Amino acid sequence: AQTVTQSQPEMSVQEAETVTLSCTYDTSESDYYLFWYKQPPSRQMILVIRQEAYKQQNATENRFSVNFQKAAKSFSLKISDSQLGDAAMYFCAYRSAGGTSYGKLTFGQGTILTVHP
Amino acid sequence: DTGVSQDPRHKITKRGQNVTFRCDPISEHNRLYWYRQTLGQGPEFLTYFQNEAQLEKSRLLSDRFSAERPKGSFSTLEIQRTEQGDSAMYLCASSFSNYNEQFFGPGTRLTVL
Numbered sequence: 252a253q254t255v256t257q258s259q260p261e262m263s264v265q266e267a268e269t270v271t272l273s274c275t276y277d278t279s280e281s282d283y284y285l286f287w288y289k290q291p292p293s294r295q296m297i298l299v300i301r302q303e304a305y306k307q308q309n310a311t312e313n314r315f316s317v318n319f320q321k322a323a324k325s326f327s328l329k330i331s332d333s334q335l336g337d338a339a340m341y342f343c344a345y346r347s348a349g350g351t352s353y354g355k356l357t358f359g360q361g362t363i364l365t366v367h368p
Numbered sequence: 369d370t371g372v373s374q375d376p377r378h379k380i381t382k383r384g385q386n387v388t389f390r391c392d393p394i395s396e397h398n399r400l401y402w403y404r405q406t407l408g409q410g411p412e413f414l415t416y417f418q419n420e421a422q423l424e425k426s427r428l429l430s431d432r433f434s435a436e437r438p439k440g441s442f443s444t445l446e447i448q449r450t451e452q453g454d455s456a457m458y459l460c461a462s463s464f465s466n467y468n469e470q471f472f473g474p475g476t477r478l479t480v481l
Contacts, residue, residue: 295474295475296459298469342410344410355413355416356403359410
């Protein structure tokens with residue numbers, strides 16, 4: 252079974268600064284997807300960024316980028332130019348690319364990000 | 369609003385009562401997932417539907433839990449004889465395929481007294 256670990260229960264950053272959220276995972280599979288989801292307080296979860304394991308290039312979405320280290324099974328999220336609206340719980344998630352997985356997501360425990368003005 | 373919707377948003381019940389939650393996925397999505405999220409934790413997979421077929425159930429889904437998706441549209445999750453340990457946020461998500469993005473609903477927060 253796959254596991255996802257987020258070792259930082261809470262992180263904080265000053266507005267306009269950069270912050271990195273850590274995630275490690277454990278799997279015996281070679282083909283999979285990794286995601287970062289954002290869950291603002293009392294609001295629904297939204298996808299921030301995704302990474303396909305077969306791609307060596309790190310994914311980037313505007314101010315959000317990842318550092319994907321497949322051999323180390325590490326998948327960190329970097330948020331540049333942090334904004335007050337970035338404050339939320341962030342979840343790292345894993346999804347197998349195998350045909351029997353049905354696309355279910357395995358989530359980490361989450362990291363609460365606070366952005367200070 | 370064309371997103372995933374869930375009803376009710378909040379449910380308070382007494383131990384031993386039955387509760388039912390509803391999820392309406394995005395209309396063209398034939399994959400539907402239920403997850404459970406306890407306070408301060410990440411969501412945990414409960415079950416999955418492809419159209420009306422329930423193809424996978426987690427070991428977390430005890431015999432007191434049942435889910436349906438008649439006609440492959442909305443889905444219901446019923447919990448019988450609720451226990452305090454069932455208190456959690458129940459999240460529904462839908463996707464167009466196994467490999468497309470899952471869109472989440474706002475969740476139903478269940479409190480069992």
